[in-house]
Amino acid sequence: MAGTVTAAIVDDHPVILDGxxxxxxxxxxxxxxxxxxxxxxxxxEAGPGIRADVLIMDLELKRGMVIEQIARLAADxxxxxxFSGHNTPELISQVIDxxxxxxxxxxxxxxxxxxxxxxAASDLPYLTPSHAGEILADTRASRPKLAPQEAAALRLxxxxxxxxxxxxxxxxxxxxVKDYINRVRVKYANVGRPAPSKAALLTRALEDGLITLADVxxxxxxxxxxxxxxxx
Amino acid sequence: MSAFTPAGAAxxxxxPAAVPAGSAAVVFNTRYIRGLEIxxxxxxxxxxxxxxxxLLLSHFSLYASPGVEVAAWTVQAGVIAVGAVLLLQGRLGxxxxxxMVGVDVAAGIAAVAACPADGMxxxxxxxxxxxxxxxxxxxxxxxxELVVLMAIAAVITFCALAxxxxxxxxxxxxxxxxxxxxxxxxxxxxxxxxxxxGAARRAADAAQTAARTATRRxxxxxxxxxxxxxxxxxRERNEPLLEGLADGSLHADxxxxxxxxxxxxxxxxxxxxxxxxxxxxxxxxxxxCADIAxxxxxxxxxxxxxxxxQIPDAARRELTEAAIAVLATSPARARITVISDxxxxxxxxxxxxxxxxxPTIPGGQVAITSQRxxxxxxxxxxxxxx
Numbered sequence: 213m214a215g216t217v218t219a220a221i222v223d224d225h226p227v228i229l230d231g232x233x234x235x236x237x238x239x240x241x242x243x244x245x246x247x248x249x250x251x252x253x254x255x256x257e258a259g260p261g262i263r264a265d266v267l268i269m270d271l272e273l274k275r276g277m278v279i280e281q282i283a284r285l286a287a288d289x290x291x292x293x294x295f296s297g298h299n300t301p302e303l304i305s306q307v308i309d310x311x312x313x314x315x316x317x318x319x320x321x322x323x324x325x326x327x328x329x330x331x332a333a334s335d336l337p338y339l340t341p342s343h344a345g346e347i348l349a350d351t352r353a354s355r356p357k358l359a360p361q362e363a364a365a366l367r368l369x370x371x372x373x374x375x376x377x378x379x380x381x382x383x384x385x386x387x388x389v390k391d392y393i394n395r396v397r398v399k400y401a402n403v404g405r406p407a408p409s410k411a412a413l414l415t416r417a418l419e420d421g422l423i424t425l426a427d428v429x430x431x432x433x434x435x436x437x438x439x440x441x442x443x444x
Numbered sequence: 445m446s447a448f449t450p451a452g453a454a455x456x457x458x459x460p461a462a463v464p465a466g467s468a469a470v471v472f473n474t475r476y477i478r479g480l481e482i483x484x485x486x487x488x489x490x491x492x493x494x495x496x497x498x499l500l501l502s503h504f505s506l507y508a509s510p511g512v513e514v515a516a517w518t519v520q521a522g523v524i525a526v527g528a529v530l531l532l533q534g535r536l537g538x539x540x541x542x543x544m545v546g547v548d549v550a551a552g553i554a555a556v557a558a559c560p561a562d563g564m565x566x567x568x569x570x571x572x573x574x575x576x577x578x579x580x581x582x583x584x585x586x587x588x589e590l591v592v593l594m595a596i597a598a599v600i601t602f603c604a605l606a607x608x609x610x611x612x613x614x615x616x617x618x619x620x621x622x623x624x625x626x627x628x629x630x631x632x633x634x635x636x637x638x639x640x641x642g643a644a645r646r647a648a649d650a651a652q653t654a655a656r657t658a659t660r661r662x663x664x665x666x667x668x669x670x671x672x673x674x675x676x677x678x679r680e681r682n683e684p685l686l687e688g689l690a691d692g693s694l695h696a697d698x699x700x701x702x703x704x705x706x707x708x709x710x711x712x713x714x715x716x717x718x719x720x721x722x723x724x725x726x727x728x729x730x731x732x733c734a735d736i737a738x739x740x741x742x743x744x745x746x747x748x749x750x751x752x753x754q755i756p757d758a759a760r761r762e763l764t765e766a767a768i769a770v771l772a773t774s775p776a777r778a779r780i781t782v783i784s785d786x787x788x789x790x791x792x793x794x795x796x797x798x799x800x801x802x803p804t805i806p807g808g809q810v811a812i813t814s815q816r817x818x819x820x821x822x823x824x825x826x827x828x829x830x
Contacts, residue, residue, distance in 0.1 A: 301749065319745060345749035348783055370749060371824070372779035372794035377817045 217333040220248040220261025223270040223295070231321060232268065232295075239326045253281050262290075265333040268325075271296035271307065279306050286311025286407040291332040295321065304346035309404020313413070317342045335412040337397035337422075344370040347396060356399035365392040391422060398423050476644035478532075480637055481583065485528040487633065488580040492521055496573035503567035506560045516555035516570060520577050523548050527581050541581045542589075548577040549596060556600055561608040564601070565618050571601045572626045579634060590634060598623055670757060674715055682708055706772040710736045714764055726752050727782060729764045730791065734780055737771040742778050742795075744771075750784035759827045762810040763791045766825035770814075773799035773821070787829035797821045 221232055229249045236244045248261030252273065256262055267290050271277060286292055292312045296303075299317045307315055313332035316324055317340075324340050331338035339347075344366050358366070361382065368378040375393070379386040398417040401410045417423045500517055507513045523544050530536040555570030578593040602619060609615045685704060688694030694701050713732045727748060734744045755763070771778060775795035783790045796819060814823040 299747065342747065345747050345781075345783075348749035349751075351750075351785075367783060367790070368822075370747065370783065371781045371792040371822070372745070373822060374818070377820070377822070380817055381815060381822070 216245045217243055217266060217330055218247050218264040219244050219266045219268055219329050220250065220256055220259075220264040221246065221268040221295075222250045222253055222256050222261075222273070223268075224251045224273050225270070228270065228295075228318075232325065235322055235325050238322075244326055244329050253278065253285075266291045266293055266313075266329045268293050268295055268329065269312075270294075271298055271303070279303075279310055282307060282312055283310035283405060283407075286409055287405070289408045291335075291409055293325070293328050293332050295325065299342055299345075301346040301349040304343055305350065305404075308343065308346070308400065311405060311407030311409050313409055314338045314340060315343045315346070316340050332409075335409070335416040337394040337401075337413055337417065339369075339393050339397040341370050341372065343397075344393070347400065354403070356396075356403070358396055358399070359392075362392045362396050365389050366396055369393055395423055395427070399427070476641065476648070480641060481531050484580055484583050484637070485524075485531065488576050489524055489528070491576045492517075492524055492573055496520075496569040496576075499567065499569035503560075503563055506563050506567055507558050508560060509558045512558040513555055516551040516558075517573075519551040520548055520570075520573055523551075523577055524580060527577070531580065531583060536581065536584070538585065541585060544581050545578055545593060548574055548581070549593075549600075552597060553600055556604045559604065564605050564608060564615075565622050568601060571597055571622075572630075574600075575626070575630055579630060583637075587634065587638065590630075594627055594630065598627075671715075678708075678711060678715060682712070703772050703774070706736070706740065706774070707768055710768040710772065714761075714768070724752050726755060726760050726763060726789065726791075729760070730767055730780060730782065733764055733768050733771060734778075737778060740774070742771065742775055745777070745779040746781075747779070748782040748784070752782065752784045752789055753786055753829065755789060755827060756809070758807065759809040762807045763789065763825050763827055766810065766812055766823060767791055767793050770795060770797065770821065770823045773797040775821070788827065790824050790826045792822070792824040794820065794822045 219236075221229060223229055223232075233246060233249075236242075236246055244266075247264055248256065248259045250256035250259060250261055253269075256267070261267070267285065269278065269282060269285075269292055271279070271282075271294055282292055282294065293314045293316065294307050294312045295316045295318065296307075297318050298304075304315045314324075314328040316328060320340050320342060324338070328338045328340065348366060348370055361384075364382060365378055368381055369375070369389075373381065375389045376386045379389045382389070394417070398413060401414045401417075414423075418425070496517065500513055504510055504513075527536065527541075527544055530540060552570045552574035556564075556568060559568050559570075574597045575590075575594050578590055578597075582590045582593065605611075605615055605619055685694065685701075685708060689696060689701075696702065696705075710733045713736050714729045731746075734746060738744050767780060770793040771780075773795075775797035778793055778795035778797075781790075781792045781794075783792070798819075799821065800816065809827060811826045811828075812823065813826070814821065816822075
């Protein structure tokens with residue numbers, strides 16, 4: 213990824229805005245530039261932020277949950293990182309199904325926000341520990357099938373280990389751990405409503421060789437084929 | 445799979461395989477619904493052979509085309525056979541049922557069309573048979589769907605009657621009395637079956653509630669006795685510690701004594717939490733342990749994934765004991781996680797403790813794995829349902 217990623221944030225708590233600014237500034241490579249901080253979605257859409265590479269959105273604004281608005285923005289092609297105080301699996305699954313690229317709970321901000329934004333801007337997967345918990349809790353019959361090593365890596369990542377520690381515990385390289393966890397994220401890319409972010413994530417993963425056509429089911433393949441024919 | 449929805453009743457699980465084991469619905473489904481299905485198959489197959497079949501044979505020479513009649517009868521018998529198998533296997537879904545009703549009605553139309561002009565009512569076995577086949581196919585569908593089929597069958601014969609005779613007083617009165625006789629029997633059978641089904645469901649629910657109450661009472665008694673025993677155990681371990689601190693033989697600045705105090709404090713806190721009546725005891729008790737650590741200045745981060753299943757008391761205590769042991773090593777930060785599925789629970793503590801992993805806990809119901817890596821301590825205590 214060349215150059216700087218632009219981001220805009222919608223959050224109605226000033227202290228969060230300050231915290232996010234601080235975390236972005238703490239990134240030694242200054243990969244993310246915040247171009248707008250809005251209190252409402254309307255304010256974001258009226259300003260320059262709507263053209264940002266990635267939107268950072270709080271899940272609960274003054275007027276309530278904004279899952280529908282997230283789905284609308286995702287359907288319009290925006291890359292969205294949701295940053296929320298809520299940590300219930302049902303909510304996380306709804307937000308990801310609606311087309312958000314990543315889900316972070318507020319505790320995960322310092323360690324994961326910049327990485328999640330940078331990944332989302334390049335259509336690369338990024339799975340936070342809270343999102344890993346949602347996937348571990350998933351009992352839907354339609355849930356994607358995980359390989360045993362992928363599930364093992366996911367558990368340790370959820371339990372708080374760094375990817376390097378997960379690698380040492382499982383006796384594999386750190387990059388392999390990243391691949392396993394990212395592959396889990398990609399396998400969930402086409403659950404829920406269709407969104408450009410999901411198709412792009414899948415296409416990128418196929419191109420990078422992270423997954424193969426054999427790893428994913430028919431519906432993923434057809435979605436990826438669709439996005440290839442329209443995007444390229 | 446067909447979700448059976450009796451007219452005006454709530455949706456209930458449709459088949460033995462579709463409901464969780466141990467619920468009243470299982471007893472109800474396996475015992476009563478299966479009986480109702482078998483009875484329906486016998487009644488419908490019996491009618492096709494003894495009722496429709498004898499009517500067909502006794503008027504055999506009168507039909508315009510006996511071959512068509514026999515073919516139609518055979519097709520309906522085939523629909524009954526296939527429908528019965530699907531019904532008993534719980535695979536008779538809405539679209540399958542109505543697809544087969546289509547075949548049934550088509551055979552019925554062919555048979556009615558080949559009826560003799562003066563036997564449009566007396567030799568017309570297919571009118572009743574078409575509906576009886578529907579009684580089987582639409583057993584788990586709303587009653588109104590069967591009524592729709594009855595109307596279709598009645599209209600077919602009405603049209604045939606009007607075509608060959610025109611409408612006159614004699615044909616109309618014959619038609620109405622035949623309609624009344626057959627429809628009232630069919631509806632009576634179906635409505636009675638549905639009423640029985642409702643009564644059976646309520647009886648199964650009541651029996652289950654009574655059994656549950658008895659179980660709860662015996663559990664409460666066992667829990668009480670167990671708790672008394674644990675009070676004694678905690679007192680026996682606390683007393684020497686408190687006495688030692690009081691008479692100066694143990695020193696509060698000794699790290700080992702501090703750790704013993706931390707463990708005892710957490711145990712006491714857990715025991716108090718155990719007496720709380722909460723939906724999930726394991727999480728509640730772990731929260732209590734995390735609380736103690738929190739008060740000692742440990743930044744505790746906490747996450748769960750999946751619904752925690754029923755865990756035997758002894759195994760649950762081993763799981764929390766493992767977490768207590770790690771948290772008592774005085775880390776600055778700790779992450780406690782609980783991952784559950786229907787048959788297993790893994791409690792993990794990941795922290796920056798300088799101490800070695802605690803030894804495994806006697807009891808042996810819980811498997812404990814731990815690892816020190818990069819200055820951090822990771823421990824996972826895992827219980828698997830036997």
